[in-house]
Amino acid sequence: MTPYKIPESVLVVIHTADLQVLLIERADKPGFWQSVTGSLDAADEPLLTTATRELFEETGIVADGENIVLRDWHLSNIYTIYPVWRHRYAPGVTENTEHVFSVEVPRDIAITLSPREHLNHVWLPHLEAADKCFSSSNAEAILQLPKKFAGPKK
Incomplete structure (x- = not known):
């Protein structure tokens, strides 16, 4: 495993059929709320594998491909890595490519946060x-849910 984070990650927006969205609060930056995010563990790790792993690690939700299905939006965002987190990446790396996914879950699904990574969670209308959200790309993905999601609208 490389000592530095790979500057390629996934964003997983977790939502219910009526577009309630789960946000989690970062442990390393209290007050910073986001969807599930995480970097690839290896340069050749498939994006779906990364999204499935991060979803489970950060929330305890298992995307089994039948009842809980991750949707790849085939959308990527390139953003500047916040200076506070830049030390996690190789010297000179300033940008990250983020691949967007979403997953619909029942509202009563159990959420088990990784205490090392997150302090709290909350369900909110989209x-x-x-x-x-502190991240503009995360906020934009959430705002796109009504267009991307084929279920009932509020």
């Missing part, structure tokens, strides 16, 4: 969730 517009409120977008407003609460």
Whole structure:
């Protein structure tokens, strides 16, 4: 395993059929709310594998491909890595490529946070969730849910 994080990651927006969105609060930056995110463990790790792993590690949700199915949006964002986290990457790396996924879950699904990574979780209507996210790419993905999601609208 490389000593530095790979500057390629996934974003997994977790939502219910009525577009309630799960946000989790970062342990290393209290007050910073987000969807599930995480970097590839290896340069050749498939994105779906990364998304499945991160979803489970950060929330305890198992995407089994039948009842809980991750959707690859085939959308990538390139963003500047926040200076506070740049030390995790190789010298000179300033940008990350983030691949967007979503997953619909039942509202009563059990959430088990990784205490090393997250302090709290909250379910919010998608517009409120977008407003609460510190990451603009995360907020934009949440705002796109009504267009991407083929289920019932509020």
